[in-house]
Amino acid sequence: MSFGFLGIQFGFALQGSTMSRIFETLGAEKDNIPLLWIAAPLAGLIVQPIIGYLSDNTWHKNLGRRRPFFLLGAILSSIALLLMPYSSAVWMAAGLLLVLDASINISMEPFRALVADKLPDSQRSYGFVIQTLIIGIGTWIASNLPKFMNNVLDISNEAAPGVVPESVKVAFIVGAVVFIGSILVTIFTTKEYTPEEMKKFDPDSEEEKDEGMLKTILGTYALMPKIMKKLGVVQFFSWFAFFAMWTLANPALTSHIYNAPKPQIEEFAQLDAEGNIQYDADRVILFQDDQTRLEYSERDKSYNEASDDVGSKMGIYGLSSMAFALLLTFYTSRFAINRKIVHMGSLILGGIGFLLMFFIPGEPDMLYICFGLIGFAWGSILSMPYAMLSSSVESSKMGLMMGVFNMFIVVPQIIAALGGVVFLQKLIGEESIHAMSVAGIFLLLAAFSNLLITDRKAIKYDPA
Template sequence: MQKPKLGFWNIWNMSFGFLGIQFGFALQGSTMSRIFETLGAAKDDIPLLWIAAPLAGLIVQPIIGYLSDHTWHKTLGRRRPFFLIGAILSSIALLFMPYSSEVWMAAGLLLVLDASINISMEPFRALVADKLPESQRSYGFVVQTLIIGVGTWVASNLPKWVNNTLEISNEAAPGVVPDSVKVAFGVGAFVFITSILVTIFTTKEYSPEEMAAFDDAGEPEEKKGMLETIMGTYALMPTIMKKLGVVQFFSWFAFFAMWTLANPALTTHIYDAPKPDIVEYAQLDDAGEPILDADRVTLFLNDQSAADYKTADKAYNEASDDVGSKMGIYGLTSMLFALLLTFYTSFKAINRKYIHMASLFLGALGFLYMFYSPGEPDNLYISFSLIGIAWGSILSMPYAMLSSSVESSKMGLMMGVFNMFIVIPQIIAAVGGVVLLHNLIGEESIHAMTIAGIFLVIAAFSNLLITNKKAIMYQPVLENE
């Protein structure tokens, strides 16, 4: 028996929770490095402080994938219990994150936030394969990408909008996160839980019996424990997954470089407004640390030093707001790219491999162009627009190619295992890979964006490894209707 095809609004509702998930990821991606810098982290230490995020994914994703494959709740179904648990935990972490007073506290909350987002996100990928027939899966992943694009654009602009529209200050004392960022994270927490609830209340899942009756259910799997099943999946990884994994490795290394170092790189190289070092303006103790008064307020050298620090910090915060806003462009263009694919794939066949390859080349051009744009913030519209095309493809094409080549009954686990090709490159980048590579070019942090461009070029060429015709070719949704 074939799964029935779903209409646009059914697919939209089942994917709508990704809006909240992407609010969490976008606030994290556009603002976490700013928070770390505000709390006193050195530029080259920032990628390592991010390591909690990919580590959480490496551990959580396959476990949640396995558990969601083997869960059935009479009210919430198979995937939705995990949507709800992850949403509650993520919203709490978002609320507390900007109130961190120390770097270690922010890094710890980042671990909680990323692990919680993964609890919600991982089953969303599998839900597309659960609910949609083969002919609609690319369509389903593209709709998810459309929603992700909206979330990225809006969430990345939140701190700037809060400051400009609500007139909530983006300035704060040394070591304190501005109120505009705190409000933005609060809005993010509300959107996260609300959008997940929309999906939970509007989407019905197929029961295990219904899933078993569909043609793509595959053979009943042998009963094994979770650890044995996960390790067995790693050992017997399909060839298509390995080849796609190479593409994913270089793609996600590039984007991790952007998320961790775009703010220090661009505020310095494009805006000439780096985060001011409080040590240059404050009175210092014998250990070279700023002296605080009884109210834990920094004592400056004199009134002029205090004014100079405030001016430099204001310039940095305004530049950071603008960097975050312009980063949101990649979400907007990924949304438009996804919308174009949605309409096109409704009527025409596509070659997923070559679309993904071309998209990654355009993203690489966007990263490389940043180096040639000092003092030209408007050029970032071009860079992030091109990066958005790559991002839109990264969020849809690899998953569509993979879902066409694995059994539906193991889709959650397969998606979880596949995501190791997302988290491993991020871990390598975090422990020094991105800093080491960009220092080979030069000490300026803008070279992290150059490395991102080079890695996307390698990712693009890696698509040539993919030869599975079933994965590559996609037939239109309306075929035979």
């Protein structure tokens, strides 16, 4: 039932490891990159509650309740993935990011609800951990695709100024194929319970009159349970940290760890009296001379190689989250766990991983340790909060509740995108690596926010 998450994570991992690189390639200033990402959390804020409500109230005789949304999201996401690396301007890439993230959310939100639909409370930690295991596999493979295309298939990772390298384009094509293919596996191999069967499984749930989508969603926001609010604090700090990583890890690490920042074409090209770049008749950039052309080419090559390596090493957090999920899978299939303690410890390890990055300039291999630690936090973020929440929510509202819960994911990302992460980074120092320091501090705050959670049923499933 969770295999489709492999494709969803291909989309998210390519977006997370490569999108800032695309923005930089198209000429975006480093400090403006988080703002260019704002389309992604905005799409989630709008789409997820709507899809949650619609999937709770949908029943298709062939596709069931959640699977129609899997299919729609997969088709739209695959189209966006195919088009993204062919963007010719920053505004075009930002627009496609909005389409891509909204489409991924259409598929992703019902997957969370599907696990809760099909599993009793005693197996939900296990179910969400299995989902995390598949996400980890997808993260690692997709993050390594551009480097694999260049090193193994010999597809060039160099391109003219303002053009996305061919290796990145091919990686996105592979991502589109995997996305729709894995979603189709889930659609064709998973049975969903009818509304009547769901009622039998949860006879204590109250039958409520449908008051319409907008009123229902707003009412759910107003009357959200206490456990959701407390988990929301944890989620706020967690997702602020990871948004900082997705948007600024590439510029931060290529410059601080590899000493290979993206070269600014204005320093090498011929400029007119107003400082505009000059082009020849074929719209090819005119360099100052052959020496500056060669210097730009060498520095851009170093940047692209560093970006490939950053993306590859970011994939390690997918591997370690997979290992974390695998261990929890074996354990939670037999025993109860203290979800709060597991989540707190994992977030502390992730915070240490981010903070360590400042102390390792010139040592890219140390990033294996950093992202390995971050993966423990990521694996827990993708499983423990949902397991804790699902233990306190009626099955008839599971899709809507999961969608509303998404508010605590997207709001911190919107705040970070509107300048929050850059502002906090500059309070520490001008160096871009301090964006990762901010991420580490916020993960530690997320860890200790778990102390707010006191609900016994959410913390630990008790078979008795």
